[in-house]
Amino acid sequence: MKKNKIKVVGLFSGCGGLDLGFKQAGYDIIWANDILKDACETYKVNIGDHIINEDITKVDLDSIPKADVIIGGPPCQGFSGIGKRDPNDNRSALVYSYLDVVNKVQPKIFLFENVTGIKSSKAADGTKVIDNLNEAFQKIGYHINIHTLNAADYGVPQKRKRVFIIGNKFEVDINAPTQTHSEKDSNKKKWISSFEAISDLESPTDDGLVKYTKQPSCEYQSLMRKNSTETTLQITPYSSPTDKEIIKHVKPGGNYMDIPDEVSTKRIMYFKSTGGRTTTYGRLDPKMPNYTLNTHFNRPNIGCNIHYEEDRMITIREGLRFQSFPDDFHLISKTKRNYYVQVGNAVPPLLSRAWADHLQKYLTAERISKTSSTNNLNPSLLET
Structure with a gap:
């Protein structure tokens, strides 16, 4: 089975x-499908016109073609640690x-x-959503493995942790892709820092087009610029x-605690008195990856979104860099808001690529098994 013959269906694909x-x-x-029209237009420009702009609950299941692999991340706001984790949130029900x-x-x-919050989220009856999903997937014939991965361990300049549920028909355990990067393991490449992620980009312009x-200065920058001589956004x-005024006072790697009381808002003073919220009003540490990028990275009060050197928020293109989208990836949006929604909701392509390469061997082993006229996979074919 050649890679380009493995058929994939994408759900909740976003951009x-x-x-x-x-x-x-x-x-x-x-x-593929997504409910956001702007995301679908972006997808068509960069990936293909096979995406359907429709609510998955309204899609005729008979219209979805047969495929070897299904991938996707249902909307995560219902499970997010910054949300209310409402068991009645319709977005949570989309996992089903x-x-x-x-x-x-x-x-x-x-x-x-999905986000790590799914592991602790509960259904209306008090049971854990992830346990219910595990059981439901098993009932329809899938062997399940669950892994929590940090995107920084796979060459993404962002400490973004996500849960992956992997189901297979082969009745084998599918382990996580081998980490390529590490904060401390000298046998692996070092985490990609914020400086390495964006330092080669020119300062912002009025139209966003920069040569x-x-x-x-590093392998990551070369990878992002591979097919480009200039970039946008x-x-x-x-x-x-x-x-x-607030941004000026936050030091690299710092947060709201750096802001003098005399220029602090009531909200910042409340944060100071209650503690926590490490990334709030955060400025990038040039020596470390960014924290999790969210859909409001144009604002200082939600996440670590202040440039490590210049007194400004990071740009859309810099957000794309932190998500590991290449510089020739173009966003289509009719509103400013949907630029940030598309970028912040996305799975980092480098983390996705790690999964895609990793899963290839399981599908190859299945092909070999069929060629050998046996119904069971040879476990030796799946050794890492």
Whole structure:
């Protein structure tokens, strides 16, 4: 089975971060969906026109083609640690729409991505959502493994932890992809720092179009610039006069605790008195990866979104760099808000690529098994 013959269906694809990694690995993505029109337009430009702009609950399951692999991450706000974790949130129920599609299509492998909050979230009856999903997937014929991965361990300049549920028809344990990067393990490459992620980009311009005037200083920059001589969306986000004053006081790697009381808002003073919220009003540490990028990275009060050197918020293009989207990836959006939604909700393509390369051997082993006229996989084919 050649890579480009492995058929993939993408669910809740957004602008295509998860799908892009599989496309880069040579998989054939034949169908995808998302409810956000701007995300679908972005997907069409960068990945393919096979995406359907529709609510998955309204899609005729018979219209979804058969595939070897299903990938996707249902909306995570209902499970996010910064949300209310409302068991009645309809977005939480969409995880079961994913299950319905898997049950209908019956792929050999599925990959389900979500925030770590899903592990502790509960259904309306008090049971754990992830336990219910595990049981439900097993009932429709899948062997399940669950892994929590940090994107920084796979070459993404962002400490973004996500849960992956992997189901397979082969009745084998599928382990996590081998880590390529580490904060401390000298046998692996070092985590990609914020400086390495974006330091080769020129300062923002009015139209966001910038040519490269600096040579790439590391492997990551070369990878991001591989097919480009210039890039777009390098526009400084708007900041209010109050935010501009606040930003000046935050040191690299610092947060709201650096802001003098005399310029602090009531909200900042409340944070100071109650503690926690490490990334709030955070400025990037140039020596470390960024924290988790969210859908509000144009604002200082949600996440670590202040440039490590310049007194400004990071740009959309810099956000794309922190998510490991290449510089030739173009975003389509009719609103400023949806630029940030598309980027912040995406799965980092480099993390997706790690999964795509890793799962290839399981599908190859299945092909070898069929060629050998045996119904069971040879475990030796799956050794890492």
